[in-house]
Amino acid sequence: xxxxxxxxxxVVKGPVWxxxxxxxxxxxxxxxxxxMNCPKTLRNGPCGGVREDGNCxxxxxxxxxxxxxxxxxxxxxxxxxxxxxxNHLRPPVDNRxxxxxxxxxxxxxxxxxxxxxxxxxxxxxxxx
Amino acid sequence: xxxxxxxxxxxxxxxxxAEFPVIDGEGFAKVEKYxxxxxxxxxxxxxxxxxxxxxxxxxxxxAIAMKMHGIEPIxxxxxxxxxRLAIQADIVGASLHGIENICALTGDDVTAGDETxxxxxxxxxxxxxxxxxxxxSRGEYMSGRKIDPAPxxxxxxxxxxxxxxxxxxxxxVAKKVAAGAKFLQLQISYHPDRLEKFCNGVVxxxxxxHVALLPTIVLIKGARPLKFMNDKVPxxxxxxxxxxxxxxxxxxxxxxxxQTLELSQHALSLPGVRGLHVTDFRHDDTLExxxxxxxxxxxxxx
Numbered sequence: 419x420x421x422x423x424x425x426x427x428x429v430v431k432g433p434v435w436x437x438x439x440x441x442x443x444x445x446x447x448x449x450x451x452x453x454m455n456c457p458k459t460l461r462n463g464p465c466g467g468v469r470e471d472g473n474c475x476x477x478x479x480x481x482x483x484x485x486x487x488x489x490x491x492x493x494x495x496x497x498x499x500x501x502x503x504x505n506h507l508r509p510p511v512d513n514r515x516x517x518x519x520x521x522x523x524x525x526x527x528x529x530x531x532x533x534x535x536x537x538x539x540x541x542x543x544x545x546x
Numbered sequence: 547x548x549x550x551x552x553x554x555x556x557x558x559x560x561x562x563x564a565e566f567p568v569i570d571g572e573g574f575a576k577v578e579k580y581x582x583x584x585x586x587x588x589x590x591x592x593x594x595x596x597x598x599x600x601x602x603x604x605x606x607x608x609a610i611a612m613k614m615h616g617i618e619p620i621x622x623x624x625x626x627x628x629x630r631l632a633i634q635a636d637i638v639g640a641s642l643h644g645i646e647n648i649c650a651l652t653g654d655d656v657t658a659g660d661e662t663x664x665x666x667x668x669x670x671x672x673x674x675x676x677x678x679x680x681x682x683s684r685g686e687y688m689s690g691r692k693i694d695p696a697p698x699x700x701x702x703x704x705x706x707x708x709x710x711x712x713x714x715x716x717x718x719v720a721k722k723v724a725a726g727a728k729f730l731q732l733q734i735s736y737h738p739d740r741l742e743k744f745c746n747g748v749v750x751x752x753x754x755x756h757v758a759l760l761p762t763i764v765l766i767k768g769a770r771p772l773k774f775m776n777d778k779v780p781x782x783x784x785x786x787x788x789x790x791x792x793x794x795x796x797x798x799x800x801x802x803x804x805q806t807l808e809l810s811q812h813a814l815s816l817p818g819v820r821g822l823h824v825t826d827f828r829h830d831d832t833l834e835x836x837x838x839x840x841x842x843x844x845x846x847x848x
Contacts, residue, residue: 539681
């Protein structure tokens with residue numbers, strides 16, 4: 419089962435979302451647009467290099483992944499809580515999870531693990 | 547506490563920072579020359595990190611050299627070239643030399659540089675890097691391992707007020723402030739209306755109480771660098787009328803100066819703006835002229 423699930427996930431999410439199997443899916447909070455398709459794999463919004471026409475700094479023929487995500491997050495009928503999460507500070511990618519099924523990692527809460535220093539700063543910041 | 551931190555957090559005075567030229571083979575002679583030139587006008591100066599994805603003397607080494615020559619560095623750190631381990635080592639290593647000001651950037655992609663075959667890293671993104679530097683200043687590495695005593699850091703970042711999605715850029719400021727940024731050097735904008743909207747948005751969101759905005763202005767000699775920025779520098783758009791104004795004038799260098807002065811005065815008039823970040827590509831007497839025209843006097847005479 420653990421080996422079958424990543425395959426099923428890839429088959430389902432690959433064609434629709436161009437899923438890169440990072441194993442820690444944040445699609446719901448990024449306007450249903452996979453941030454791992456950003457050539458810089460940015461998890462926290464568009465960089466400063468977005469072109470005047472809204473296309474990507476790195477791939478001029480491609481619309482900025484984050485611009486797409488932002489527009490979808492604003493205009494698609496997504497749950498309010500998902501839209502609010504758009505602005506959350508997402509932690510650095512856990513590279514150990516690449517290739518895993520994010521579905522399993524979601525249910526086991528493995529995808530919510532962050533390094534201790536990051537977690538401590540987060541809880542300290544939220545106190546203020 | 548760095549002079550930059552003191553000026554931003556303890557006073558209401560204007561804050562002027564600048565970009566240090568890149569260092570290649572010129573040695574300390576270049577550092578000395580530009581330190582002398584910039585020191586009278588700027589509280590702190592950026593030690594860049596492989597600017598525009600071109601390799602140069604490193605951010606850490608340049609920052610140390612600047613400090614040795616009496617200039618307070620703002621050490622830029624970009625996400626493009628190093629993973630989180632190397633970045634932490636750089637920040638803690640710089641702190642060993644008394645470097646406190648950190649400016650966190652995502653960084654131009656490798657495709658903007660002259661070694662486009664290189665691997666892009668981006669193990670972190672800009673906001674994550676701000677949070678990481680904040681974590682180090684709390685006395686912990688990312689892992690939670692203690693750094694005792696905690697290095698004192700003053701963490702800032704950059705933002706582009708003129709790149710799409712315009713209306714989202716203020717929310718991005720909010721995210722960077724939440725991550726720990728205390729100042730934001732803004733990308734050069736040749737769209738004063740966009741910069742104005744952005745600054746108004748930052749103030750309307752109450753973010754100016756937490757972060758100092760420093761719009762960039764660039765000293766250039768004519769229309770050619772405007773075209774270059776428009777064509778080659780990611781995230782910079784120069785409207786045709788801005789280029790035409792300089793290109794069609796009889797004295798391009800003078801017209802380019804006037805345009806820069808007007809952009810500077812406009813930027814300084816905007817809410818939330820604490821000062822300017824100056825990039826000098828002219829290397830002539832207009833730096834002094836600009837600062838004087840903006841009502842500044844050399845710091846040594848203050």
